[in-house]
Amino acid sequence: MRLNYPVNVRIIRVPCTGKVDILHILRAFEKGADGVYLVGCMEGSCFYEQGNLKARKRVEYAQRLLEQVGTGGDRVQMFNLTSGEAPKFAQFAREMTERIKTLGPNPAKLAGAASKGLAAGQAAERGAA
């Protein structure tokens, strides 16, 4: 079909969304990801029976944690589709990209840039003095 989807999405292949751990999600944000989403099979049709259901619970847990630390729970999302739904895959990528654009960059990056900017400003002031 050669469908287009936003180029900012980096795909990490896993054998099942049940493989994705809460730590994978959290560490992605520590490393500066602006958003993380999981695309799993439809609920009820997991080859490993409960992989996508476990993934959903982990996503919900990650959302709660990220909300509490100020990153924002909306930056993580779980999507489901069947293997024949390529247009839906592209649609999810667009939806998530639009959502992240609305939310803005990962606050950790903004705060880091701000504190570095502040430090640079202070150094410049000291230099001028």
Add this chain to the structure above:
Amino acid sequence: MIVANGKPLEEIIGVVKDHRKILVAGCNECVTVCEVGGTKEVGILASALRLHFLNQGVEAQVGETTLQRQCDREYVVGARETVEPYEIVISIACGVGCQFMAEEYNKIPVVPGVDTSFMGGALERGVWSERCQGCGTCLLAKTAGICPVSRCAKRVLNGPCGGSTKGKCEISKDVDCAWQLIVDRLNSLGRMEDYEVLTPIKDWSTDRAGGPRKRIKEEVAS
């Protein structure tokens, strides 16, 4: 096992927010089994704290370690090189482990990251239920293996009380009446005559009522 619940993240952040070198210390025993204080949970809490500080634009070092047992001085002392570079330790072991850490490292604050709850077992993954209160004088032989001290809301020793309805306790429809369970089990064991035997007033001095307890096993104590 000892069962605990994780403290709310806001509470933990409130305690450590002014520190810049924080160690999250887990334990490989009970709290690992009840999925609140093992290596995995250490990783999650440490990652969440790092994100919190990153979001604040604050440079903070959040370390991770998991001791074999925090309730055993041997392992607590053995962690000295790991612990001492830090300003504060969040122990996500049970209250025993947290106190053993605090007793050993008296110049470093050790704060709990979990609320220790009870001694119990897993009914299924993610669901734990209380089974023992450590009263110091076990009654299970008389009560068909079901503990009225830990499982009856009133700790009634000759029950059930008037609050037992259709096998459930009056405090909640989700709580089994311990005495209904005892009667059912005595019945299935063919020991209903034991139900007629009154349990005398219990000696609660072996419980917490007698103050903090210590056990010495003479044959192994030095």
